């Protein structure tokens with residue numbers, strides 16, 4: 425399998441798409457620009473300055489499937505032609521008031537229903553803080569007693585989680601539950617474990633998300649394996665490095681506690697590899713959904729599959745990347761016969777701005793991903809130019 429094959433990686437993109445993507449990644453490589461954008465964009469939108477069309481033609485076009493169901497499903501169909509499956513997500517972030525949570529649940533369930541007539545959407549997803557208040561997750565995590573109204577509120581949150589899992593079960597699709605900041609995660613873990621016990625008796629229907637940049641997560645995977653063996657259920661794990669490093673470190677500082685995060689990138693990578701190896705040696709019990717843009721991590725799994733002569737279509741082995749990132753991984757893995765799933769966020773441009781800002785932040789020159797994207801795009805444009813020249817001569 426060749427992750428450098430750009431012909432396959434960008435088969436869906438026209439020359440003009442590639443040139444636009446090149447421009448976009450070149451711009452967002454500047455951290456100061458992204459820092460400025462993350463403050464200015466929400467402000468401009470609040471003032472109703474009409475910047476949505478500009479966003480739609482740039483960041484949105486590159487990182488989002490569309491504004492609604494129709495565009496999203498068209499993209500799902502185009503991806504399936506390259507053997508790439510999808511999962512779609514209405515990508516609004518943190519809803520603060522309880523009032524919005526029921527509406528959010530409805531929207532989530534509606535998104536799940538896209539899977540009804542499609543085998544190209546084998547997973548659905550929800551973000552816990554779209555179904556429950558952050559303060560409540562935090563209080564439960566700190567094991568503080570809940571007031572009677574809070575107890576009722578938590579029951580409603582648990583009910584919303586349950587409804588999502590019931591819907592996934594009915595549709596026979598697997599469900600991913602996103603991971604959040606560590607101080608919210610204990611309450612989420614507690615609930616998701618209950619759901620895995622209930623729904624994962626014969627298949628790994630429910631997938632928790634484990635962030636390996638956290639120091640304590642290897643022990644957590646070990647605990648899950650022990651419980652699953654003892655109580656006879658399957659585990660679903662979306663394995664990621666983790667997205668909230670700045671927030672985590674700030675939280676630890678402001679609360680005078682040690683950070684939950686590994687002290688540096690090397691330590692996080694080492695922890696990730698240990699978690700990954702542990703899961704790979706327990707694929708009978710654990711379904712692995714590997715969410716990463718790190719090529720070494722992907723190669724590690726591929727090497728394991730080859731060495732142990734596992735099927736590339738092992739039902740407990742899935743790879744996933746975000747739409748607009750690392751197409752070289754997604755499309756080359758799919759072509760080689762592995763099960764790959766693209767994450768497709770959608771929604772009205774104004775509502776997905778926080779998601780777009782996070783993607784831009786992830787691609788600055790500090791975090792380093794854009795340089796790789798730019799190099800691959802340049803390589804493909806050069807290849808196409810040489811091909812045209814050869815055909816003309």
Ligand SMILES: Cc1cc2nc3c(=O)[nH]c(=O)nc-3n(C[C@H](O)[C@H](O)[C@H](O)COP(=O)(O)OP(=O)(O)OC[C@H]3O[C@@H](n4cnc5c(N)ncnc54)[C@H](O)[C@@H]3O)c2cc1C
Pocket residue numbers: 601602603604633635637664665666667668669685686687688689692714715716717718744745746767
């Ligand atoms: C399909 C998919 C689903 C995802 N779902 C979630 C989710 O539910 N929750 C979530 O939190 N994230 C999620 N992410 C994002 C993910 O956690 C990473 O932030 C992102 O993928 C970058 O990590 P990487 O493995 O792709 O690549 P890399 O570029 O190799 O790693 C970057 C990551 O390394 C870690 N890191 C970087 N510097 C340091 C440092 N100094 N110290 C310690 N660690 C460091 C951080 O986690 C950083 O994001 C998801 C990603 C994908 C692809």
